[in-house]
Amino acid sequence: MVGEAYLAVDAIAQKDNVFTRMDARVKVILSIVTLGAVIGLPGSRLQLGVFVLAILSMLAVKIPFRLIFSRLLPPLALGTVVFWVMVFFQEGRQMFILDIAGLKLAGYWEGFYLGTTVLARIAGSVAMLMLLSFTTPIHELGYALIWLRVPRVIVEILLLTYRYLFVLWDEGMRIRQAQTLRLGYPAWRKISGWKQAIRSTATLMGMVFIRAYDRAESTFSAMQVRAYNGNITGYDFKNWSKLQTKYLVSSLIVLFVLVVVSV
Amino acid sequence: MILEAQQVHYTYHDGTNALQGTDIAIPKGQFVILLGSNGSGKTTLFKVITGLLKPGRGEIRVDGRPIKEYSKEELYRKIGFVFQDPNDQLFAPTVGEDVAFGPVNLKLDSAEVARRVKAALEMVGIPHLLNKPIHYLSYGQKKRASIAGVLAMKPEVIILDEPTAGLDPAGAREIMRLLVKLNKEERITIFMATHDVDLVPLYADRVFVLFKGGILLAGTPQEVFNQKERLRNAQLRLPRVAHLGEILFKKDNLLIDKLPLTIGEARRMVISAVKREGERHAR
Amino acid sequence: MILEAQQVHYTYHDGTNALQGTDIAIPKGQFVILLGSNGSGKTTLFKVITGLLKPGRGEIRVDGRPIKEYSKEELYRKIGFVFQDPNDQLFAPTVGEDVAFGPVNLKLDSAEVARRVKAALEMVGIPHLLNKPIHYLSYGQKKRASIAGVLAMKPEVIILDEPTAGLDPAGAREIMRLLVKLNKEERITIFMATHDVDLVPLYADRVFVLFKGGILLAGTPQEVFNQKERLRNAQLRLPRVAHLGEILFKKDNLLIDKLPLTIGEARRMVISAVKREGERHAR
Amino acid sequence: MHIQDGFLVGKWAVGWYGAASVFVAKGLYDIAERSKKALMFKPLLGLVGAAVFFISLLPIPVPITGTSSHPAGTPMAAILVGPFVSMILGVIALILQALLFAHGGLTTLGANAFSMGLMGSLASYGMFRLGRKMGLSLGIAACLAGIVGDLAVYVTTSLQLATGMPGTHGMSVGKAFMTFFVLFMPTQLPLALLEGLVTGGMVSYIARVRPDILRNLGIIKESHGEEAGNEA
Ligand SMILES: Nc1ncnc2c1ncn2[C@@H]1O[C@H](COP(=O)(O)OP(=O)(O)OP(=O)(O)O)[C@@H](O)[C@H]1O
Ligand SMILES: Nc1ncnc2c1ncn2[C@@H]1O[C@H](COP(=O)(O)OP(=O)(O)OP(=O)(O)O)[C@@H](O)[C@H]1O
């Protein structure tokens, strides 16, 4: 099953550590600046530096290595494919020649540099984003986004979506299991089995959507009896501590040093 | 009377007549239970008296004034409604934010909001869960959090739809004790629905029995449970100890003065029966 | 033994140890109740023994063979699982189509499917609802339809997760009678979870008490309810009449030979106490 | 199909943010208008968002390759709430996916919002409306919408990569586009077909079981009854 492990991110962001105690706004600002640098600046040293720092930070607060690895794998695999495509197709100075069964394939330096850049950018930005999400609960992130002037409606819907994702997830999985028990997902290697599995999937989706609709009605009623007037996040309940300037400034200095060293 | 419904009718879009001339009156400060089988109309009645559904005919009065004259804010400062499924009610990401939702909508200043949130969570016994995301709560904790969300609006009456459904005996007892505390200490009128008849004699000052959208019986638990036949017709039953008392009275000619409703009353009944038998022989 | 779980462990992704070395054995043909408070792991145990979740450690055997050796079809011909909420289980638009879902997937021919659908609906007592859209059923009818869907696969054992939850007393009694009928007449082994202790003595041949993912007590209802303290520790309680018996015995020194668990037993207890008092004085 | 962080050079990443934001503004305006009419619209969007997100997590086996894929859910959302509002849901899904699964990214959010959110929604919605006008049944129209929607995302993304990927300036845009287009064909074509099948199946299921929902959302006409199948 895909999803359940994905949602584990949230459980980890609840753990208490240096980064989770940090103000979400600090983390968001820092992440945006870092991402900007990683994507905007040329070369690959800074990017790799960010990658290493982010991974080390995650390990330092005891985020399971397996989880980090499994999350990194797909984007890095994609990046590696791109890397090789570039090495072979970005023509320029020749780097090496592969001779596979008479078929000559040339690799090029230009492609190698470019491929490394792309790979390093992917690594750096993915690691940075992972650090952010593994250390910031979504609701804190939401309030940081409001503070950063992201339209409130988007954040409100985001938070509702996130909240009810867990509820619908449980319901949907139960329905899926009930279907399984009555052989709704038979061996899908056979055509007839596959057809049945598709049919069951469409039914499951329909049922989850109907649940969502009905729950929206009940939730709306529950909002009404608490005098709902159109605003869901009227007030940042958690008294924001003063923006932790010292964290922000010191991290920005680290980033600046990285940039200077690597460019 | 803090709440009154007079000859209320309600029909759903598909033609189901869920309420057919329902009459209730809830005196201030009491603990009132609405007893009814599945589909008898309990939830519909609650939605009508909280203004979520507009009755087809009939009138609702809150604290003596027709409900139509209230503004939303005024109304929901007076009445709180706790839904059966706490997941419907807890839509904010964390407990604290959810409890703050009502007070914020009442346009209270943030210090007052924070104070109310804290007080409400303490009343229901979960102040430590303030910053917990909802999806990490157990069912019983969710139930408490949803009650806190309503308490934070400082209502005069709280309406609860099957507050013990889905809870184990210990969890159900805790919620009922919480409601009794709110009723006795905070003087909040409680009006709750259930189909668990064993709860009624332990907690209710008054009972209404709803059946097919109409009030079949009303009165004290003793009055209501004396109408055994009508209860059974309404798909309900006697509390188990009352059933025992009834059998002993009818089939074994044991003399009892009134139907025992709680374990304490049943105990007294047995003791006095034994004593009487002793006295009969002593004479 | 139709079902066995040996030292089963299960841990959810977030690290919750829901099952910690659970052992159960369900003899063929019996009516077995799994009693446990909220979060004790009942649903998880059911999902593990039906193969929906893979246990971290331990083994499940169905009819003596390890569950791993079964194909899906073989397995779900043997065991049926009725979920707590019938809405999770009824996916087709009409009752008939829903009940036919399993048999069709077993690749039975259409005459046989029709026969099974009819038989299953008759067994649960709703043959007249064959063409009704699910959306229009009451909760109790949905419950029956969901049981019919499982019956149509002709399983040897049916596992039910809190089959009476959310039903009113009359509805709950009807479902329990249906289960007894399936057990006695169709010889289907029943294994059901509940936290309603009052149900246990009326129906169960055997009881397992689950607490924090382990079996705390197992045996006949009489054996289990004699361990009052351990039950209370597991967030459960005695059946109400047993509680009455206990008080009369402990506080009032009434002589009783065994704890009454049902109203019938309690009645006998009271009668004999009264008689004994009479005889004592007569002497 | 999302563009990963790092695949777009800075100026294109910013450019797509700009392009997407115009339509986000339109989506926000639509939400505000519809919320005025019915206060329930916002909670409804939250729940529809959750349902669509759930749908996008469902693995579907692909028989030929032996792997599994998952639907995008965008066409479904577009059919249910309209193209621009559906784009907002798309943006939300993209943010969550970036955070929870490291899928997509923040710098490419603009580009992904444009392709998956906007182009996918517009194409699906347009196809669905067109199909209905042509008298196709709900299921078929939704199925076509699913296919066309995914294809639109696929084409737009290939174009975005062709123009914005580092190192593509040497090539002509046309050649680069064809490269990406062919490269993604084996995964994207079956996915589009799957999306069509499940979207169609889902819509016709809802139409059979709860036609009232489709009526309330304005997808089928008031009590026309034609789609309702065996409504009692
Ligand atoms: N949205 C709806 N549309 C149509 N009919 C409805 C709707 N909600 C409830 N009903 C019907 O109205 C009647 C009363 O339902 P209601 O939910 O008020 O009963 P209840 O006493 O709360 O039952 P329960 O104990 O099962 O919660 C039932 O016949 C029910 O089927
Ligand atoms: N999907 C899940 N992810 C994480 N933890 C879970 C999940 N499902 C259940 N749990 C946890 O596992 C434990 C056992 O849960 P389970 O649902 O099996 O209990 P139960 O006995 O069925 O309770 P109830 O009477 O409330 O149905 C609980 O602590 C619960 O919080």
Ligand SMILES: [Mg+2]
């Ligand atoms: Mg109800």
Ligand SMILES: [Mg+2]
């Ligand atoms: Mg359970």
